Amino acid sequence: MKTYTYKITGASNKPIALDISSPDRVEQFPMVIFVHGFKGFKDWGTHNLTAAYFAQKGFQFLKFNFSHNGISLKERDVFDDLESFSENTFSKQLYDLDEVITFALSGEEFRAPSKIFLIGHSLGGGISIIQTSQDPRVHKLVTWASLSRFNNLWKPEQETIWKKEGIIYSKNSRTKQDMPLKLEILEDFEHHSELLQIDAAGKKITQPWLIIHGENDPSVPLEQAMELHRQNHNSRLLQIQDGDHVFGARHPWQETGLPQQLKEVCDLSIDFLRTE
Numbered sequence: 001m002k003t004y005t006y007k008i009t010g011a012s013n014k015p016i017a018l019d020i021s022s023p024d025r026v027e028q029f030p031m032v033i034f035v036h037g038f039k040g041f042k043d044w045g046t047h048n049l050t051a052a053y054f055a056q057k058g059f060q061f062l063k064f065n066f067s068h069n070g071i072s073l074k075e076r077d078v079f080d081d082l083e084s085f086s087e088n089t090f091s092k093q094l095y096d097l098d099e100v101i102t103f104a105l106s107g108e109e110f111r112a113p114s115k116i117f118l119i120g121h122s123l124g125g126g127i128s129i130i131q132t133s134q135d136p137r138v139h140k141l142v143t144w145a146s147l148s149r150f151n152n153l154w155k156p157e158q159e160t161i162w163k164k165e166g167i168i169y170s171k172n173s174r175t176k177q178d179m180p181l182k183l184e185i186l187e188d189f190e191h192h193s194e195l196l197q198i199d200a201a202g203k204k205i206t207q208p209w210l211i212i213h214g215e216n217d218p219s220v221p222l223e224q225a226m227e228l229h230r231q232n233h234n235s236r237l238l239q240i241q242d243g244d245h246v247f248g249a250r251h252p253w254q255e256t257g258l259p260q261q262l263k264e265v266c267d268l269s270i271d272f273l274r275t276e
Contacts, residue, residue, distance in 0.1 A: 001055045004110060008103050010067030011092035014084060017042065017073055018064035018100065020110060021051040030139075030273065031060040031104055031113030035097060037122030037145075038153060039172055039179060041065050043076045045251035049258050050266060057270050060113055062104055066096050070179070077251065079177055086167070086180035089188035090150055090196050093127050101137055115139040117273050122220060122245065126150055126198040129228070132209070133201040141209045142269045145217055145245050148198055148224040150189055154181075162186055174251060202231040209235040210272045212265055214243020238268055 003021045010016040019042065023029060032054055036042060042063040051061040065071055070085030071078065079085065105112055117140045120128030125146020132141040147153070154168065162168045162183060169178040189196055202209075209232060213225035222239065229237040240247060240261055248259030258266065 001052055003051075006103070007073065008099060010096040010099055012067070012087075014067035015073055016064050016067050016096055016100065018062060018103075019051075021055040021061045022110070023055050023058055023060075026111075028111055028114045029058060029060045030115040030117060031062055032117045032119055032273070033097075033100060033104060034061065034063040035118060035120040035124030035128045036063070036066070036069070037120075037124045039070075039079075039170075040121065040124065041069055041071050041077060045246070045253040046249040046258055046262055049253070049256075050262070053258060053263075053266055054270065059117075059270070059273070062100070064096075064100050066093050068092055079172070079175060079179070082177070082180055086182045087184055088181075089185045090127065091188050091192060094131060097127055097131050098135070101131075101135065105137065117142065119144065119269060121145060123147060123150075123153065129198050129205065130196065130201040132207055133204040138207060140207055140273055141205065142212065142272060143209070143228070144212050144247070144265060144269075145214060145220050146198075146211065146225065146228065147220045148227040150196055150198065152220070152224070154186075159186065199227060199231045202228050202235070205232055205235070208272070208275075210269065211235055211237045212240065212268060213237070214240045214245065214247060214261070216242055217245045219245040236272075240265060 005019045008016050042065050054061040068084045068088035070081050072081045118128040119142045121144045125143035132138045166183045168181050211225050243261050247265050248261040
């Protein structure tokens, strides 16, 4: 396996750090683009092991940090740029993902992939659903523990305080940081409500779509996966028995192999992506 690192420009001219893990053979491979979730990042927990696992199975695997995910180029797993995090919006993430796909297909510094597949986790699942619904460059979509509505990220009663004070905070249970969210993300959701309806976008998807969700997900209840599945009868829903939001993973991950649940999720995804 070979790994390449790059930096491209994302929303508001902020950088996007990305890396590509590729099989150690000179030929054209399909590429998986992994889209991380809320308070996520490309080097979280098991993500590097996941990239290596897909590369062993004959895929290029690209993972990236959204430009406003709160981690600067100087860090790998420390939220040292909370100002950027506070200015994040769904529209900025869609812009970033579009730029990443364009870069992946350019083949300017590496062999261009034969096909593009998206795997989106949690909030990244919602972003990937919207992107796939309007982007024919995406051949297949897989969502892991995806939410069905962006405003599930906050409580309805928070919106009054948010609009009055211009900011709310979301506790990071791992780092104990209070992650700031300025009013921009709520205004973006309200001003672009038609574009940013995940369930409506799901109805428009014509590409093959696999929905994977843990039965015991405490962060995004299984009902949200069922809601997405109801919107698109061509989608396929697979439930992971006793599965949580990250399928047995955590950060940091000290073991050399994938947790069993996540390995099952990877194998199910690979089988789906290989099927014509």
